[in-house]
Amino acid sequence: MHDTKRHKITVLGAGAWGTAVAIALAARHDVLMWGRHAEAMAATERARENLEYLPGFPLPPGLRVTSDFDAAVGHVLHGTDDEPTLLIAACPVAGLRPLMEKLKAYPIPNVVWLCKGFEYDTGLLPHQVVREVLGAAVPAAVLSGPSFAQEVARGLPCALSVASDSPALRERVVAAVHGGSIRVYACDDMVGVEVGGAVKNILAIATGASDGLGMGLNARAALITRGLAEITRLGIALGAKPATFMGLTGMGDLILTCTGDLSRNRRVGLALAQGKALDTIIAELGHVAEGVPCAKAVRELAAKLGVDMPITNAVAGVLFDGVNATVMAKQLIARDPRNELA
Numbered sequence: 001m002h003d004t005k006r007h008k009i010t011v012l013g014a015g016a017w018g019t020a021v022a023i024a025l026a027a028r029h030d031v032l033m034w035g036r037h038a039e040a041m042a043a044t045e046r047a048r049e050n051l052e053y054l055p056g057f058p059l060p061p062g063l064r065v066t067s068d069f070d071a072a073v074g075h076v077l078h079g080t081d082d083e084p085t086l087l088i089a090a091c092p093v094a095g096l097r098p099l100m101e102k103l104k105a106y107p108i109p110n111v112v113w114l115c116k117g118f119e120y121d122t123g124l125l126p127h128q129v130v131r132e133v134l135g136a137a138v139p140a141a142v143l144s145g146p147s148f149a150q151e152v153a154r155g156l157p158c159a160l161s162v163a164s165d166s167p168a169l170r171e172r173v174v175a176a177v178h179g180g181s182i183r184v185y186a187c188d189d190m191v192g193v194e195v196g197g198a199v200k201n202i203l204a205i206a207t208g209a210s211d212g213l214g215m216g217l218n219a220r221a222a223l224i225t226r227g228l229a230e231i232t233r234l235g236i237a238l239g240a241k242p243a244t245f246m247g248l249t250g251m252g253d254l255i256l257t258c259t260g261d262l263s264r265n266r267r268v269g270l271a272l273a274q275g276k277a278l279d280t281i282i283a284e285l286g287h288v289a290e291g292v293p294c295a296k297a298v299r300e301l302a303a304k305l306g307v308d309m310p311i312t313n314a315v316a317g318v319l320f321d322g323v324n325a326t327v328m329a330k331q332l333i334a335r336d337p338r339n340e341l342a
């Protein structure tokens with residue numbers, strides 16, 4: 001029987017995804033959303049809408065917003081059996097370490113993060129960053145899967161996966177998030193879930209560029225499929241379970257992000273195909289595109305581990321080395337043949 005208790009939930013981060021998750025959860029729980037910019041949060045409160053990051057989706061009456069970090073964390077410090085608590089970090093990967101540093105001062109009950117990528121400077125996965133800062137005592141989980149913010153905020157159906165080495169936290173996340181239009185699966189493969197979520201963003205840039213250049217649907221299917229092979233190779237080298245990559249956070253999120261025009265990463269690829277400069281693309285996007293920093297981090301990590309990732313290398317070459325995307329596509333196709341399952 002699914003546990004339907006009302007939870008106290010704090011969402012740290014008020015971008016598109018934090019706002020969408022807060023809106024969805026506020027239908028069933030006592031939710032407080034924190035954002036780091038006081039003025040932006042005041043504007044969100046005045047409009048009862050996040051006009052900067054998620055315009056068009058009014059905040060439900062029960063959802064409170066704040067820029068007071070103490071108050072935000074305080075909301076989840078004293079849970080009870082009848083009213084359990086959940087702390088959700090909804091920042092980009094670049095903000096994860098600083099956020100965990102701020103949380104170190106508090107006796108937090110748990111932490112769940114939503115970001116997708118490898119840390120830029122260190123090449124660490126989010127769970128490694130969290131562990132490095134908070135240690136192993138705080139129950140920690142990643143919640144990921146195919147989930148465009150706008151669709152979740154609209155209440156459309158969506159399936160996610162929570163991964164944690166804490167069975168109790170897995171259960172807590174399922175109890176809190178599963179319900180309404182959201183279905184939540186659980187597993188213990190944090191590495192697999194995080195690698196899938198990170199690398200699909202790089203491949204969405206590749207398919208966006210390919211589609212933008214008019215390379216066709218066959219090319220897109222090839223990129224997605226061979227992209228999944230890259231994700232799986234890297235994941236296995238890092239200790240993931242291969243089956244995870246056939247699931248929501250692997251193939252599921254890869255398909256969504258590579259084919260859905262709501263993807264910011266795919267839009268980066270489409271804009272590259274128009275010949276726009278990366279700086280201009282990022283400025284015009286107004287949101288994070290995690291695949292950009294991730295392409296650099298993964299190129300370096302794969303080289304260190306000796307993992308073959310030709311599509312990732314091609315994307316990094318286009319993004320950072322000024323290589324022409326059409327030339328890069330020709331080079332990818334012209335590589336020596338190989339065994340498909342190797």
Ligand SMILES: NC(=O)C1=CN([C@@H]2O[C@H](COP(=O)(O)OP(=O)(O)OC[C@H]3O[C@@H](n4cnc5c(N)ncnc54)[C@H](O)[C@@H]3O)[C@@H](O)[C@H]2O)C=CC1
Pocket residue numbers: 013014015016017018035053090091092093094095096114115116117147148149150286287288290
């Ligand atoms: N938007 C979506 O549909 C989904 C996003 N995600 C992931 O969630 C994370 C956040 O994405 P969004 O909220 O969509 O991004 P966004 O670009 O809409 O908002 C980013 C938020 O983080 C803040 N921020 C930006 N850089 C920061 C930094 N260096 N340190 C701390 N805070 C910073 C911004 O002020 C803003 O509140 C990303 O890792 C993304 O891959 C995951 C699933 C769905």
Ligand SMILES: O=C(CO)COP(=O)(O)O
Pocket residue numbers: 116145146147148201204253256257262263264265266288289290
């Ligand atoms: O992760 C996402 C959907 O699952 C969102 O993808 P983008 O960051 O490319 O918009």
